[in-house]
Amino acid sequence: MKKIKLGIIGTGLAAKNLHLPALYKLSDKFEITAVCNHTEKKGKDFSALVGNVPVYTDYKKMLKEADIDAVDIALPIELNHEVTMAAFKAGKHVFLEKPLAASIKEGKQLLEAERKYNVTALLAENFRYKQVFCSAKELVKKGKIGKVFAFNWNLYYNVTKKNDYAQTKWRQENKYPGGFVLDAGVHNIAAVRYLFGEIDNGTSYIKSINSKIGEYDTMSFSFEMLTGVNGVYNIYFSVKGHWEDQLLIFGTKGTIELCTNKITLKKEDMPDEIYEYNESFGYYEEFTDFYNAITKKKKPFSTFEEGYIDMVVVIDAINYGIANSKGFIP
Amino acid sequence: MKKIKLGIIGTGLAAKNLHLPALYKLSDKFEITAVCNHTEKKGKDFSALVGNVPVYTDYKKMLKEADIDAVDIALPIELNHEVTMAAFKAGKHVFLEKPLAASIKEGKQLLEAERKYNVTALLAENFRYKQVFCSAKELVKKGKIGKVFAFNWNLYYNVTKKNDYAQTKWRQENKYPGGFVLDAGVHNIAAVRYLFGEIDNGTSYIKSINSKIGEYDTMSFSFEMLTGVNGVYNIYFSVKGHWEDQLLIFGTKGTIELCTNKITLKKEDMPDEIYEYNESFGYYEEFTDFYNAITKKKKPFSTFEEGYIDMVVVIDAINYGIANSKGFIP
Numbered sequence: 213m214k215k216i217k218l219g220i221i222g223t224g225l226a227a228k229n230l231h232l233p234a235l236y237k238l239s240d241k242f243e244i245t246a247v248c249n250h251t252e253k254k255g256k257d258f259s260a261l262v263g264n265v266p267v268y269t270d271y272k273k274m275l276k277e278a279d280i281d282a283v284d285i286a287l288p289i290e291l292n293h294e295v296t297m298a299a300f301k302a303g304k305h306v307f308l309e310k311p312l313a314a315s316i317k318e319g320k321q322l323l324e325a326e327r328k329y330n331v332t333a334l335l336a337e338n339f340r341y342k343q344v345f346c347s348a349k350e351l352v353k354k355g356k357i358g359k360v361f362a363f364n365w366n367l368y369y370n371v372t373k374k375n376d377y378a379q380t381k382w383r384q385e386n387k388y389p390g391g392f393v394l395d396a397g398v399h400n401i402a403a404v405r406y407l408f409g410e411i412d413n414g415t416s417y418i419k420s421i422n423s424k425i426g427e428y429d430t431m432s433f434s435f436e437m438l439t440g441v442n443g444v445y446n447i448y449f450s451v452k453g454h455w456e457d458q459l460l461i462f463g464t465k466g467t468i469e470l471c472t473n474k475i476t477l478k479k480e481d482m483p484d485e486i487y488e489y490n491e492s493f494g495y496y497e498e499f500t501d502f503y504n505a506i507t508k509k510k511k512p513f514s515t516f517e518e519g520y521i522d523m524v525v526v527i528d529a530i531n532y533g534i535a536n537s538k539g540f541i542p
Numbered sequence: 543m544k545k546i547k548l549g550i551i552g553t554g555l556a557a558k559n560l561h562l563p564a565l566y567k568l569s570d571k572f573e574i575t576a577v578c579n580h581t582e583k584k585g586k587d588f589s590a591l592v593g594n595v596p597v598y599t600d601y602k603k604m605l606k607e608a609d610i611d612a613v614d615i616a617l618p619i620e621l622n623h624e625v626t627m628a629a630f631k632a633g634k635h636v637f638l639e640k641p642l643a644a645s646i647k648e649g650k651q652l653l654e655a656e657r658k659y660n661v662t663a664l665l666a667e668n669f670r671y672k673q674v675f676c677s678a679k680e681l682v683k684k685g686k687i688g689k690v691f692a693f694n695w696n697l698y699y700n701v702t703k704k705n706d707y708a709q710t711k712w713r714q715e716n717k718y719p720g721g722f723v724l725d726a727g728v729h730n731i732a733a734v735r736y737l738f739g740e741i742d743n744g745t746s747y748i749k750s751i752n753s754k755i756g757e758y759d760t761m762s763f764s765f766e767m768l769t770g771v772n773g774v775y776n777i778y779f780s781v782k783g784h785w786e787d788q789l790l791i792f793g794t795k796g797t798i799e800l801c802t803n804k805i806t807l808k809k810e811d812m813p814d815e816i817y818e819y820n821e822s823f824g825y826y827e828e829f830t831d832f833y834n835a836i837t838k839k840k841k842p843f844s845t846f847e848e849g850y851i852d853m854v855v856v857i858d859a860i861n862y863g864i865a866n867s868k869g870f871i872p
Contacts (some may be wrong), residue, residue: 331690357782361751362760364696364776368790368797370810412868415745415764417772421691421794432774434745434764440868442747444762444774446694452687453808454790460698461809464751467698467784476781481701536771538742 216305216506219246219280221271221295222287223258225376227360230338231284232261241503265293269296275302282332285309288382289395293318296333300325305332307502311398312519314388316527320512320518326516332505334512335519338401338494341501344473347487348461349407356477357463361408362442363408363422365400365459368451371425376400378425390530391426392449393418397526400445407461411525412438418533421450546635546836548594549610549871551601552617553588553626555706556639560589560668561614564825568734571833578607601625605632612662612836615639619713619725623648635662637832641728643848644718646857649850656846662736662835664842665849668824669733671831674803677817679737683863686791686807692772695730695737698781701755708755720860721756723748724778727856730775737791741855744766748863751780763859788851 218235222229235242248268249255255267270272275298277285280535282305285295293313301307312335313319339345352360371378371392378392382519388394405411414435417429429449436442461468466479473492477485498514505512548565550557565572571731578598579585585597603614605628612635613627623643629636638778643649644666656663682690701708703721708714708722718724736740744765750758759779766772791798796809803822807815828844835842 316815341590361749361780362762362778364762368792383711413866417764417766419691419772430772432692432694432772434762434774436747436866436868440749441777442749442760442762442867444764446774448692448792450691450794451792451813452794452810453812454792454798454799460784462698462778462781462784464780464782465781469784480782482783484783490656523749536743536766537772 213240215241215243216503217245217259217279217281218242219248219274219278219283219304220258221248221274221283221285222256223247223249224286226286227284228258230493230495231499233288234499236332237496238499238503246274246280248274272298275299275304281305282307282502284504288380290314290382290387293322296322297325300329300331301327303331305502305506307334307336307499308335310335310519311394311523312516313523316524323516323520331500332502332512334505334517335514335516336496336498337402337514337519337522338400339399339404339515340518341491341494341497342403343489344470344475345403345406346477347489348468349472351468351475351477352407352461352463357461357468358467359463360441360461360463363459363461364444365404365530367396367400367447367448367458368454368456369449370451370455371429371449372422373424381441383426384424389427389527391428393428393431393447393530394523394526395507397431397447397529398519398522400447401525402522404443404445405518405521405525406499408415408437408439408441408443411435411443412436413535414532416529416533418528418530418535419537425449427532431529431533433533512527543570545571545573546833547575547609547611548572548737549578549604549608549613549634550574550588550852551578551604551613551615553579553584554616555578557614558588560635560823560825561616561829567826567830568829569834572829576610578604592640594611602628605629605634610637612832617652618710620644620712620717623652626652626819628653630661632660633659633661635836637664637666637829640665640667640849641724641853642810642846646854649853653846653850657835659679662832662842663842663846664828664832664835665846667728667732667844667849667852668828669729669849670736670829670844672733672754672762673819673822674800674805677734677819678800678805681735681798681805682791686796687791687798688795690738690771690791690793693789693791694774695734695776696786697726697730697777698784699779699786700781701752701759702752702820705755713753714754716756719757721758721855723758723761723777724853726759726779726854727777727859728849728852730777731855732852733772734775734850735851735855738767738769738771738773740767740768741773744859745866746859746863747867748860749867755779758860761785761859761863795856867870
């Protein structure tokens with residue numbers, strides 16, 4: 213079986229903590245043959261973890277010279293457009309860490325480019341590959357909670373400057389709308405769309421409580437799906453003393469409580485059914501899908517189109533919130 | 543100390559289960575001297591509990607003939623206007639079970655009448671007297687959680703036809719907007735206004751999942767206070783297998799978790815502080831306030847004005863939701 217020769221562009225937190233563990237497990241499918249970081253030392257440190265492959269500080273040079281079939285792009289969001297365009301032009305398959313782009317305009321251009329070039333493009337949205345959402349969807353499909361009429365997702369967390377991700381300068385001085393609300397929010401919206409279909413209309417309130425971690429950290433988004441199902445999504449990243457990641461799905465015959473990687477199926481007068489998926493964050497499945505898409509010349513499950521809609525929904529919600537809110541700053 | 547002579551108009555669930563236990567404890571302040579129910583047997587049954595006082599089937603006759611200073615009106619909502627007006631005209635002090643009236647128009651007329659007649663009028667909204675809210679307000683005022691920036695109140699419950707309140711015909715065939723959403727919703731909005739001040743703007747979605755328990759049973763209301771604080775209030779009364787009554791108050795230094803009669807004060811890196819108020823539903827405090835208002839000729843804490851604003855907020859939210867929602871019916 214021929215391995216995909218993969219170049220890593222951007223060797224920061226996502227590449228090291230999220231992608232690399234999955235790629236180690238998939239060493240029969242991927243071979244990392246080049247890495248790129250604009251800071252040479254960072255590139256070399258990463259290269260040392262993967263067999264001392266060639267290190268580039270200029271991604272253009274890497275695209276031109278390195279022995280690679282595909283690239284894994286894990287960069288500050290505002291660089292996604294430029295680097296992905298260059299990779300397409302160089303005929304490389306692209307595995308692009310979410311969100312798709314720093315603006316709707318750039319996202320649209322990436323969609324158009326993807327159609328033009330005959331390469332595989334996967335938007336790396338791991339929530340689209342997490343087993344817990346797949347199982348929740350199955351339970352709903354099987355009618356376990358009857359007909360879904362509403363859901364409520366609360367994501368309450370205290371992101372401080374001590375947080376690894378919040379320490380990255382490009383997140384603190386975000387060159388894309390919404391800060392953490394966009395960066396993290398696309399995950400949940402991807403899962404919402406995967407589970408319940410498309411959003412029809414909605415309203416939101418948005419705030420900045422701790423400006424040190426980026427432009428906005430607090431958004432409450434209320435919406436209605438095309439099906440009439442009602443959703444509330446609260447993404448509050450400056451909550452003190454209370455951690456919560458809970459999606460409640462309300463059906464006419466029962467409720468699904470989904471907390472990170474655990475599902476509790478609840479019904480009247482019945483013992484709860486519990487399903488746990490402690491190992492799955494979706495990265496392994498993401499790269500497996502990327503491999504299959506390339507080798508079988510088919511669309512990956514998480515396309516640029518899907519990622520584009522995720523980001524449009526979140527940016528629309530952010531913009532609605534900005535126009536709608538008093539912009540309370542304590 | 544002179545006792546207030548009290549006539550009970552309407553001897554149903556509220557009078558028997560909510561008011562009577564408080565009045566027993568306040569027998570030094572109130573003496574029930576007459577009861578009224580349009581079904582004589584129901585009136586007699588209640589009268590037997592309070593010393594076999596005179597029973598009336600016509601409230602007008604009671605207002606004219608009975609030896610009473612004040613009335614406790616606990617009737618189907620659509621009768622509040624007519625009976626309260628008559629009580630005012632008869633010069634009786636009025637203790638009126640919430641919500642104030644069946645429409646904004648009738649509510650307004652009651653406000654005007656209250657100003658005209660020189661009697662005490664208390665809108666019996668027990669949430670305005672519950673110790674748990676008073677304590678939460680104190681904790682916020684003391685700065686225990688810093689500056690409040692948002693709150694989220696989830697009320698998830700399965701009201702079936704087996705529920706005592708849902709069995710009352712006037713609730714099933716509600717002659718006031720919103721059904722259970724109005725009847726129960728004014729409680730939470732009263733507490734929200736008590737804790738956080740006035741609501742500036744908001745949006746909502748509303749649904750009927752189980753039409754057997756009244757017109758609407760499911761509403762999600764998102765709003766912003768005058769202060770810029772953001773609130774979400776989900777009142778879902780056809781939730782299966784998941785019971786929840788949780789108000790989370792988010793501050794810049796901590797979070798208050800308020801579940802029915804229990805407060806948990808949560809901060810980063812500190813043990814939780816727990817406060818419980820198992821005995822307080824506010825009815826005792828309500829009648830005590832009514833007594834003090836009458837005897838000291840002062841306004842009660844829960845005025846008709848407050849109750850009017852509570853009902854206007856909920857009716858506005860209901861009407862917004864009706865116009866805004868697809869009206870999904872499974």
